[in-house]
Amino acid sequence: MHAVLRRTSITVLKEGQIAGAGALIDANGLVLTAAHVVNPADKRFEIIMPDGQTVVSAKLIARDLGHDLALLRVQGVGPVDYLPLARAMPPAGASIFVVAAPSFYTDTLLPGRIARDRPGFTLLGGMDSYVASYIIAADTPKGVSGGCWVNQRGEIIGVQSAFIGDDAGSLGLAFIGSVDAARRLVAAGQDVPASTLGVELVALRSQVPGFIGRFPKGSRGAAIHRIKPGSPAELAGLPREALITHLNDRPVADLDPLLAELRRYEPGTTVTIRVTLPDSHMQETHTVTLGTVAW
Numbered sequence: 001m002h003a004v005l006r007r008t009s010i011t012v013l014k015e016g017q018i019a020g021a022g023a024l025i026d027a028n029g030l031v032l033t034a035a036h037v038v039n040p041a042d043k044r045f046e047i048i049m050p051d052g053q054t055v056v057s058a059k060l061i062a063r064d065l066g067h068d069l070a071l072l073r074v075q076g077v078g079p080v081d082y083l084p085l086a087r088a089m090p091p092a093g094a095s096i097f098v099v100a101a102p103s104f105y106t107d108t109l110l111p112g113r114i115a116r117d118r119p120g121f122t123l124l125g126g127m128d129s130y131v132a133s134y135i136i137a138a139d140t141p142k143g144v145s146g147g148c149w150v151n152q153r154g155e156i157i158g159v160q161s162a163f164i165g166d167d168a169g170s171l172g173l174a175f176i177g178s179v180d181a182a183r184r185l186v187a188a189g190q191d192v193p194a195s196t197l198g199v200e201l202v203a204l205r206s207q208v209p210g211f212i213g214r215f216p217k218g219s220r221g222a223a224i225h226r227i228k229p230g231s232p233a234e235l236a237g238l239p240r241e242a243l244i245t246h247l248n249d250r251p252v253a254d255l256d257p258l259l260a261e262l263r264r265y266e267p268g269t270t271v272t273i274r275v276t277l278p279d280s281h282m283q284e285t286h287t288v289t290l291g292t293v294a295w
Contacts, residue, residue: 002109004154005099007081011048011106012037012072012146013055020146021100022072023156024050024082025186029074032182033146034159035063036124038070039295047074050081052106065293066194066263067181068124068131068161070146083148085186086155086179089134092117096136096157100147112138112149115173121259122175124162128196128228129293130259133161133175140174141165149176156182195267195290197238198231199224203255204243214241214278221245221276222255236288238273245283246274267292 005023012019012033022033031047038045038060045058058072090096094114102108116135124131136149140163147160158176165171185192201222204212211223221243227233244258245251248271252258265271273286 002099005097005109005150006107007050008083009050009099009148011101012058013046013048014038014043016046018101018104018143021098021144021148021160022146023148024080025085025156026082027079029077029080030061030186031058031072031074032148032156032159033070033072034161034177035065035068035070036161036295037146038063038072045072047072049074049077062185062188062190062192064181064185064192064194065129065295066132066192067177068133069159069177069182069185071185083150083154083156085183086151086157089117089157089178090114090151094151096149096151098144098147098149098160100144100160102141102143104143110138110140110144112136112140112174119178120256122162123200125295128198128200128231129295130196131161131175131177132181132259132263133177134158136174136176137172138174139172193267194293195262195265195269196231196293197233197262197273197288198228198291199233199238200226201244201255201258205254215243215276216281219243219245219276220253222252222258232288232291236273236286238275238286238288239277241278242275242284243278244273244275248272249274262290265290
């Protein structure tokens, strides 16, 4: 496995500095990495090829900020070895592997396992930058971002997006963008936009009893924690701390179902959001025109 990944894994340089990892995914030098690795998008990008010596220019082709994925094309290289994209995610418990540069130790093989075989959402950076991802059990310190995780057949199943931890390092869980989203990005060949309300949300059940008790007993949904200035939510008059319970009259029981339903709609789509206000328990319906996630 290490030999296969060694021939196909690359390092992304941004303005000459190591920014993250990635992998070659076609014979003509198409590279898959994480979108945050190539942010801001107007920088100069280069690729350290798998031999660890050759450095070539790279052009940013497309990004999917809703899944933290990006494509680059290396310039001036002939046919190269590459990793295929898997047809589906492995089941929970399956072994997976990545080659990256944790803490700048290059060419390092790291193991992991699929911890949850259904997608969810994690907040990455800005308050409206929710990324659809899968959870893996793996120690992934800084330097693994953009690394392409593979199954036991050497097929890409996801791209390292973030880890749960602090400045000291990972706590053993990480998030990866899915291979299904990578396939869609490759097929599109251009940026794939993601819709947003422009808010930071919290799952009601994750809050302290005092906050939960401000809503009717048995309430379910996601509460608005913060509202981004100038966002679709602010323009529509959505109130902070309100509990979102329905989107287009469809009930949303938690944060993940709400965001999954939201992402079914393209940016610019007008939707209705039903909320329950804290303390008064009054219900309001707001019409919101969805915005586009932007970093």
